[in-house]
């Protein structure tokens with residue numbers, strides 16, 4: 001039997017497995033089965049905490065479709081709560097520092113990247129205002145914050161057909177690694193409303209890396225100076241970034257319950 005914790009960051013929910021001392025051979029199929037909300041435990045992402053030679057812990061991230069990915073902002077905020085102290089985390093995207101603060105967690109999410117081949121895109125293109133369009137959406141920005149994001153700034157977020165445009169753009173051949181699709185509306189000085197169709201998970205109640213990518217794109221486009229409050233369906237994140245620097249993301253993390261499961265059954 002293996003122990004796990006059910007956790008979430010603003011409603012973006014996770015099954016977090018402690019594999020320190022007991023490495024777990026996770027496959028895409030097994031991750032998909034665990035994440036399944038009908039036949040499994042159910043989550044947006046499956047998170048495996050392991051040992052690391054160069055950090056306090058390692059973190060593996062699997063989307064609900066089973067795909068293993070590089071970064072997950074909301075889950076990164078859950079790790080210090082799970083471990084019980086401030087931690088440096090080894091991820092596929094690099095080393096991340098996460099520390100407990102009054103009422104939440106603050107994470108250094110590293111330096112964003114903007115080159116077309118760092119997003120990645122299938123061919124060279126400006127990533128501040130992309131030369132690509134989908135139906136009546138405006139030209140987006142693209143940002144890599146450990147994982148790939150495309151950001152559309154729209155005038156009326158509530159009029160966007162997320163369920164149609166989300167998967168259409170996620171799977172567009174312009175994005176050889178697929179992409180997380182961010183629909184953003186400027187809501188005031190240093191305030192953005194955001195809804196994210198996540199790569200490998202669909203619409204979620206929050207996306208931490210999406211909030212980072214969107215705030216960075218807004219500052220790059222001089223729509224605001226920051227720090228930026230990003231309001232997602234599940235609540236608010238504070239994103240701080242100045243060009244050339246690291247992104248600092250601050251927000252809540254929630255532990256819901258602990259459980260046990262026989263992973264060989266999935």
Ligand SMILES: N[C@H](CCC[C@H](N)C(=O)O)C(=O)O
Pocket residue numbers: 012044045063069070071072073074075147148180198199200201204206207208209210
């Ligand atoms: N769907 C993302 C991973 C989870 C990101 C999100 N849950 C967050 O909080 O950053 C991807 O495929 O890159």
